[in-house]
Amino acid sequence: MCPPPPQAGIVKPAALIGALAIGVAAWLVSTSPGTTGATSVNASASGSKAPAGRARRVGPVPVVRQVFRNNCETAALSMILAAAGRPVDQRALQQAVAKSGPLDPIVASDGTWVWGDPDRGFVGRAAGGGTAGGFGVYQGPIRRLAAVHGVALADLSRRPVEDIYARVARGRPVMAWVGLSEGPYRRWSTPAGKTVGVNFGEHTVVLVGMRGTGLLVNDPLVGERVVWSRATFERRWSLLGRRALGL
Numbered sequence: 001m002c003p004p005p006p007q008a009g010i011v012k013p014a015a016l017i018g019a020l021a022i023g024v025a026a027w028l029v030s031t032s033p034g035t036t037g038a039t040s041v042n043a044s045a046s047g048s049k050a051p052a053g054r055a056r057r058v059g060p061v062p063v064v065r066q067v068f069r070n071n072c073e074t075a076a077l078s079m080i081l082a083a084a085g086r087p088v089d090q091r092a093l094q095q096a097v098a099k100s101g102p103l104d105p106i107v108a109s110d111g112t113w114v115w116g117d118p119d120r121g122f123v124g125r126a127a128g129g130g131t132a133g134g135f136g137v138y139q140g141p142i143r144r145l146a147a148v149h150g151v152a153l154a155d156l157s158r159r160p161v162e163d164i165y166a167r168v169a170r171g172r173p174v175m176a177w178v179g180l181s182e183g184p185y186r187r188w189s190t191p192a193g194k195t196v197g198v199n200f201g202e203h204t205v206v207l208v209g210m211r212g213t214g215l216l217v218n219d220p221l222v223g224e225r226v227v228w229s230r231a232t233f234e235r236r237w238s239l240l241g242r243r244a245l246g247l
Contacts, residue, residue, distance in 0.1 A: 057085070058083050058084070058171055058172060058173065058247060059082070059083050059084075059085060060082075060083065061079050061080075061082065061083040061173050061206060061208045061218060062079055062082050062083075062218075063079070063218050063223055063224060063225050064076075064078050064079050064082075064090060064218070064220055064223070065220055065221075065222070065223025066090065066220040066221065066223075067090060067091060068094065068126040068127045068128070069126070069127055069128035069133075069134065070124065070125065070126050070127070070128060070133075070134040070135065070136055071090060071094045071126045072136070072203050072204040072205075072220045072221060073097075073122075073136055073137050073142055073175075073204045074090050074093035074094040074097060074142075074145075075090045075204075075220035076175050076204045076205060076206050076218075076220055077090075077093055077142055077145065077146060077175065078090040078093055079173070079206045079218055079220075080146065080151070080153070080173055080175055080206065080245075080247050081093075081146065081149055081151055083173055083247060084151045084247055086149045086150055086151055088149055093145060094122075094126050096145060096148070097121065097122050097137060097141055097142070097145050098120065098121035098122065098137075098141045098144070098145070099116070099121045099122050099123075100116030100117045100118065100120040100121030100122065100123055100137075100190070101114075101115045101116020101117065101121075101123055101124075101190060101191060102114075102115065102116070103124060103125055103130055104124070104125075104130040104131045104132055105131065105132050105188060107131070112188070112189065113132075113186070113187075113188035113189070114188060114189050114190070114191060115132070115135075115188045115189075115190065115196070116135075116190060117190040117192070117194055117196055118135060118136060118137050118138040118141075118196070118198070119138050119140050119141075120140070120141065120190075121137060121141050122136065122137040122141065123135040123136065123137065124136070135198060135200070135202070136202050136204075138177065138243055139155060139157055139175075139177065139243045139244070139245050142175070142245060143155060143245055146245075151247070153175075153245040153246060153247060154245065154246045154247075155244075155245060156174065156244040156245060156246045157241070157242060157243045157244055157245075158241070158242045158243075159242075159244070161230075161234055161237070161242075164176070164207065164244060164246075165210070165215075165230075167246050168207045168208070168209060168210060168215070169209075169210050171209075172246055172247050173206050173207060173208050173218075173246070173247050174206070174207040174244055174245070174246045174247070175204060175205075175206055175207075175244060175245045175246075176204070176205055176206075176207055176233070176237055176243070176244045177202065177203070177204050177237075177240040177241070177243035177244065178202075178203050178204070178205060178233070178236035178237050178239065178240055179199045179201045179202060179203070179236050179238075179239025179240045180201045180203050180236065181199075181201035181239075182199070182201070182239060183199055183200065183201060184199075184200045184201075185197065185198065185199055185200070186198055186200060199239055199240060201239065202240055203221060203240075204220070205217050205218060205219050205220070206218040206220075207233075208225065211227055213229070213230060214227045214228060214229055214230065215227065215228050215229075215230060215233050217233075
């Protein structure tokens with residue numbers, strides 16, 4: 001559940017505001033040595049495609065601000081695809097991403113939920129609303145969606161964090177699932193009977209470079225490139241199960 005964009009008219013929980021302030025207090029960076037190129041704040045990409053190829057040069061990674069409350073994952077993917085020379089509008093990606101479960105959780109008489117599986121598809125409403133506000137999607141469906149557009153992403157989930165840093169330092173952007181807060185947490189069952197436990201502080205960002213001991217982060221929530229300390233990233237990454245995809 002990507003926290004709502006600041007102008008969405010939705011009041012964020014205090015825990016999310018405090019957690020987000022750590023990163024947003026950092027400065028916007030237009031270009032920097034060791035980054036994957038210049039950026040511009042942009043809500044979408046053109047949708048044109050570059051010629052297919054196995055070896056792919058990484059171009060500039062644009063900063064894309066998410067257009068829906070909960071579509072940080074597809075906004076982040078649009079940045080990665082643009083860097084790979086396959087720009088696709090985030091709205092088109094959100095429409096195309098696999099979906100899982102009903103739009104809103106089915107609530108049993110004992111208060112338990114039946115809802116979707118973020119490992120199989122997007123759960124809930126991208127625009128928010130409904131009885132639960134929506135949630136999001138994990139790396140598997142996003143990786144498969146990238147493949148549809150001719151871009152193979154490496155699953156870096158639960159790899160040593162040093163591998164993430166080394167990849168970013170080589171100019172290869174990395175999508176990372178992070179927790180902007182420690183909860184609220186919730187558990188539910190999928191229609192297939194799987195138990196899912198989530199952190200509703202879930203968010204997705206793109207790591208695009210290094211600055212000293214810090215990380216340059218394209219954050220779709222605010223539509224800016226900001227700087228996080230390594231300690232901040234590692235803590236937030238651990239709150240979402242250390243999920244990541246690399247170009």
